[in-house]
Amino acid sequence: MRSSKWLRVSAVRVIALQRRGIGRFLMKPIAIAVMIAAATCLLTVNALAAEPIVLGWVGPLSPPGNFSGGQEMQWAVQLGVDEINKAGGLLGRPLKVVYEDTKGQPAEGSAAAVRLITRDKVAAIFGEFHSSVALAEADVAHKQGVPWVGTDVWADKLTALQYPEVFRLAPANSLVYVKVAAWMAEQGFKHVAIIAENTDFGQDGARVVSNILKEKHVDQKLVTIDLNQQDFTPALLRLMSEGAKPDIIQMVVAGQAQYQIVKQACQLGFAPNAKTKMLGSTGLLQKEVWEVDGDCAKHLLVVNIATPKSQWNNKAKAFAAAFQKKYNRAPTGVAMEAYDTLGVVAAAIRKAGSAERKDIIKGLSQISYVGVNGTYSFPATTDPAWAYHQFIDVPFHIIQYTASNQAPSDAPIVYPKKWATTDKLLPAN
Amino acid sequence: MTYFMLLTVNGLVIGLIYALMAAGLTLVFSVLKVVNFGHGSFYMLGGYAAYYAIGLLGVPPLVGVFIAMVALFLFGVAIEWLVLQPMYTGKVERKDEYAIIVTFGLTILLTNLALVVFGPFSKSPPAFLQGTFIAGPLILPYDRLIAAAVAVVLLVALAWFLARTSLGQALDAVSQSRESAAVIGINPKRMYTVAFGLGSALAGGAGALIAPIFALSPNMGELPGVQAFIIIVLGGMGSVSGSIIGGILLGVVQGLGVGFLPDPNRALAYTQAFGALLLIFVLLVRPTGLFGRAHTRLE
Numbered sequence A: 001m002r003s004s005k006w007l008r009v010s011a012v013r014v015i016a017l018q019r020r021g022i023g024r025f026l027m028k029p030i031a032i033a034v035m036i037a038a039a040t041c042l043l044t045v046n047a048l049a050a051e052p053i054v055l056g057w058v059g060p061l062s063p064p065g066n067f068s069g070g071q072e073m074q075w076a077v078q079l080g081v082d083e084i085n086k087a088g089g090l091l092g093r094p095l096k097v098v099y100e101d102t103k104g105q106p107a108e109g110s111a112a113a114v115r116l117i118t119r120d121k122v123a124a125i126f127g128e129f130h131s132s133v134a135l136a137e138a139d140v141a142h143k144q145g146v147p148w149v150g151t152d153v154w155a156d157k158l159t160a161l162q163y164p165e166v167f168r169l170a171p172a173n174s175l176v177y178v179k180v181a182a183w184m185a186e187q188g189f190k191h192v193a194i195i196a197e198n199t200d201f202g203q204d205g206a207r208v209v210s211n212i213l214k215e216k217h218v219d220q221k222l223v224t225i226d227l228n229q230q231d232f233t234p235a236l237l238r239l240m241s242e243g244a245k246p247d248i249i250q251m252v253v254a255g256q257a258q259y260q261i262v263k264q265a266c267q268l269g270f271a272p273n274a275k276t277k278m279l280g281s282t283g284l285l286q287k288e289v290w291e292v293d294g295d296c297a298k299h300l301l302v303v304n305i306a307t308p309k310s311q312w313n314n315k316a317k318a319f320a321a322a323f324q325k326k327y328n329r330a331p332t333g334v335a336m337e338a339y340d341t342l343g344v345v346a347a348a349i350r351k352a353g354s355a356e357r358k359d360i361i362k363g364l365s366q367i368s369y370v371g372v373n374g375t376y377s378f379p380a381t382t383d384p385a386w387a388y389h390q391f392i393d394v395p396f397h398i399i400q401y402t403a404s405n406q407a408p409s410d411a412p413i414v415y416p417k418k419w420a421t422t423d424k425l426l427p428a429n
Numbered sequence B: 001m002t003y004f005m006l007l008t009v010n011g012l013v014i015g016l017i018y019a020l021m022a023a024g025l026t027l028v029f030s031v032l033k034v035v036n037f038g039h040g041s042f043y044m045l046g047g048y049a050a051y052y053a054i055g056l057l058g059v060p061p062l063v064g065v066f067i068a069m070v071a072l073f074l075f076g077v078a079i080e081w082l083v084l085q086p087m088y089t090g091k092v093e094r095k096d097e098y099a100i101i102v103t104f105g106l107t108i109l110l111t112n113l114a115l116v117v118f119g120p121f122s123k124s125p126p127a128f129l130q131g132t133f134i135a136g137p138l139i140l141p142y143d144r145l146i147a148a149a150v151a152v153v154l155l156v157a158l159a160w161f162l163a164r165t166s167l168g169q170a171l172d173a174v175s176q177s178r179e180s181a182a183v184i185g186i187n188p189k190r191m192y193t194v195a196f197g198l199g200s201a202l203a204g205g206a207g208a209l210i211a212p213i214f215a216l217s218p219n220m221g222e223l224p225g226v227q228a229f230i231i232i233v234l235g236g237m238g239s240v241s242g243s244i245i246g247g248i249l250l251g252v253v254q255g256l257g258v259g260f261l262p263d264p265n266r267a268l269a270y271t272q273a274f275g276a277l278l279l280i281f282v283l284l285v286r287p288t289g290l291f292g293r294a295h296t297r298l299e
Helices: A002-019 A024-049 A067-086 A106-118 A131-144 A173-186 A200-215 A233-241 A257-267 A288-297 A314-327 A333-352 A357-366 B002-032 B039-057 B061-088 B095-118 B142-164 B166-176 B178-183 B188-210 B222-235 B240-260 B264-285
Strands: A053-059 A095-101 A124-127 A148-150 A166-168 A191-197 A219-225 A248-252 A277-280 A301-304 A397-400 A413-415 B132-135 B138-141
Touching: A053 A067, A053 A106, A053 A333, A067 A095, A067 A314, A067 A333, A095 A106, A106 A124, A106 A131, A124 A333, A131 A148, A131 A166, A131 A200, A148 A333, A173 A200, A173 A248, A191 A200, A200 A219, A200 A248, A219 A233, A219 B264, A233 A257, A233 B002, A233 B240, A233 B264, A248 A257, A257 A277, A257 A288, A314 A333, A333 A357, B002 B039, B002 B138, B002 B142, B002 B166, B002 B188, B002 B222, B002 B240, B039 B061, B039 B095, B039 B188, B039 B222, B061 B095, B061 B142, B061 B188, B132 B142, B138 B142, B142 B166, B142 B188, B142 B240, B166 B178, B166 B188, B178 B188, B222 B240, B222 B264, B240 B264
Parallel strands: A053 A095, A053 A124, A124 A148, A148 A166, A191 A219, A191 A248, A248 A277, A277 A301
Antiparallel strands: A301 A397, A397 A413, B132 B138
16 A cells, blocks of 8 residues: 555656656656556555465365374465465465365365365365365366365375366375385285275275285285274284284275274284284374384384485475474475475466466466476376376385384385385394 | 184273273263263373373373373363253253253364364373283283273272262162152252263273273274263163173174174274174163163153
8 A cells, every 4th residue: 555655656746847847868767767666566566455366275184084194284285375475476466275174074075175166266176185085076176177186195096087177196006006015025025914994095005905916926815994993903813813924914094093003913912023014104104103102113114105305305305394393393295295286286377377277277287397296297198097197206115114213214215226225124034 | 712712802801991981971871861972072081181191290100090080070070060950950941952962062072172282193191011911822912901900990999889888879869760869868960960070080081091002082082982872772771780791792792703704804894883783682682781771861
C-alpha cells in the first residue's frame, strides 16, 4: 500500500514538472525512472496480493496409519514451502499447501482427495505413505483430471494403472525388491522367510521377492501380518520350529511394526545373529529403533531409499542441515522423498508456466528436475506397465547397523557394489 | 511337544496381560453397568505414565508400573466425576447411549491428545530385566516373565480385595443391586467412582507392564481394547473371575491357532479370527459367557 501511494505522488510530481515547463532534457530520464519504479512496485504489489497457488498434501498423520512417517513427510514439505515462498513464490505467486490426514485408510484418502479438489481447488495433489490409500486417491485424481504425485508408495499397481495424471517418485516394488531378492540369492542365503504386511504394498512386495527367489531356486516361507498386531512371537516360533530355519528374514513391512518383529525375534534368540540375518525397510531408519529395540537393532540390514551421504549433492546437504536445525533430527530417506515431491511439483509448474491442472500434468511429463535424491523425470514407458510415469533411477542402498545408536548415514553400506563400504555381513556365520 | 509348550506358555503370558486389562473393564461394567469404550486409551496412558515416571523420576521399572496405576486411578476418578456422574444424577435421559458416546469420544480425544503431547514416534521404557529365561526347550524373555508374574499378583490382589474387604463387598453389592445396596447404607455413587478408578488403574497397570515388551504409541490401546471386549463377553459380562479365565483362554487359543493353522502364511493375520471363533463357540454353549450373570443394565 505504501508503494502505491509513493507511486501516485511521484506521478503527480512528474506531471507538475511537465506543466511548469522544466527542461526537457531533465524530464525524459525522470519519467523513465518513475516508470521503471512504477513497474517494479506494481509487480511486487501484484505478487503479494496475488492469489496463492494451492497444492494438496495427503498422508497419514494419525492412527491407524504410519503417522511417524507421515509427520516426517509433512515437516519436509513445510520446509520446502517456506523456502519457495522466501524465494518469491511460484510464478510470482505465493505457494500454499493444504495438509490432509488420510490416517492410512483408503476411504479417508479418497475423501481427502475429493475435499482438496472441490473445496480447496488445488492445482495438484502429492504425498502419501500407504499404497492402498494412494490407489484410492489416484482413482479420484484420475476421474477429476488432477495431477497426483506419490511420495513413498511402492505397490506396482499404482503406476501400472497408467493414469495420465499419476506420477511416482518412490520406487515401484519391482524396482527395488527384484534387486534385493537377487542380492539375497547372490549372498548365498538358502532359506528366506518373508514377513509381509497384508496391504497392497506388503503383498505386492512379497510377490516380487518370491518370484525372484523361485527363479533362483531359493527356499522361502511367507508370513502375512496385520499392522495392528503387536505380538509376533507365535509366528516367529513357528518359523523357528517348522522346516529349515531361515538364514535371513526379509520384512516387507512399512513403519514401526518392524520394531516389534525385530525385538521379539531377538529376545527369542532367533535373529538378527550369525545364523539368521534380518532385512527391513525404511521405518528402521528412524532413531527410535534404538530406543525400542536397543542392541537388538545391531546387525540389522535396512533398505534405504536415498543416496548415501558420501554421494549427497549440495541440495541434499542443505536440506539435511535445514531439517536437522528446524526439527532436531536427521531426515530419513522418506523425508528426502517428500521434499523432492514438492520440488518436482513446483518444477512442473515453473516448466508449464501455469498452475492449471492440465498444464502441470504436461509439465510433469516433461521435467528433468534435480532434487536431493537424484534427477527426476517421468517417462511414459508402458512396458513394464509399472514403469509408466515412474521415476526409474531411484537411488537405494542396503546398510547394516554395526554399533549401538548408529545413525544410518554412518552405517556400512553392503549394497550396491558401487557404493558399498564393506563386502562382509556381520556377525560372520 | 516342545513347540506346543512354547506356544502355550507365550499365550498364557499374553493372556494374563489381557486378563488384567479385561478385569478392569469388567469391574467398571459390573458396578456402573457402563461399557467403557475408552478403556484402551487408559491402557495407553498407563504405558506413557510409567515411561515418564521412570525417565523423569529415575525410579525402577516396577515402581514405574505402580506409579502408573496410581496416576491412572486418579485420572479415572476425575473422568468419572467429570463425564459419567451426570448419568446418575438425572441430568441424562438416555443413559446407555450417553455412555457409549462419551466413552467413544474419550478414546478419540485421548488418542489424538497423546499424539500431540507424546509425539508420533515410538517410545519404550527400559526392560524390567534384560535377557531371556531359558530352561531346556522353554524360551521366555524376562520382560514377559516378570509382566506375567506381576499380572498374577495384581489379579490375585483384586480377587482378594473384592472378596475379603468391606469396600470390595460394597462394590459387589452395588453390582448386584444399586437400590438394595443403598438400603443397607452403601453410597452407590461413591462406589461408581471407586470402581471406575480401580478399572482405570488396572488398565494403566496392564499398559505399563506391556510397555517394555512392545512399545508405546498413541494407538497402542486400540487392539487390546477390542480384546478386552471379547474377553468380558467370553468370561460373562460383569464377572471378574470370568474375565481372568477368559483372558488366559483367549491368549492361549490365539497362540495355538497361529502355531497350528495349516496355512502358515495366513496364520498370524488370522489371530483375531481365532478369538472371534472362540467367542462364538462359548456363546453357543453358554449364552451368558463362562461365568455370566443376567442383570446388566444401569438401574
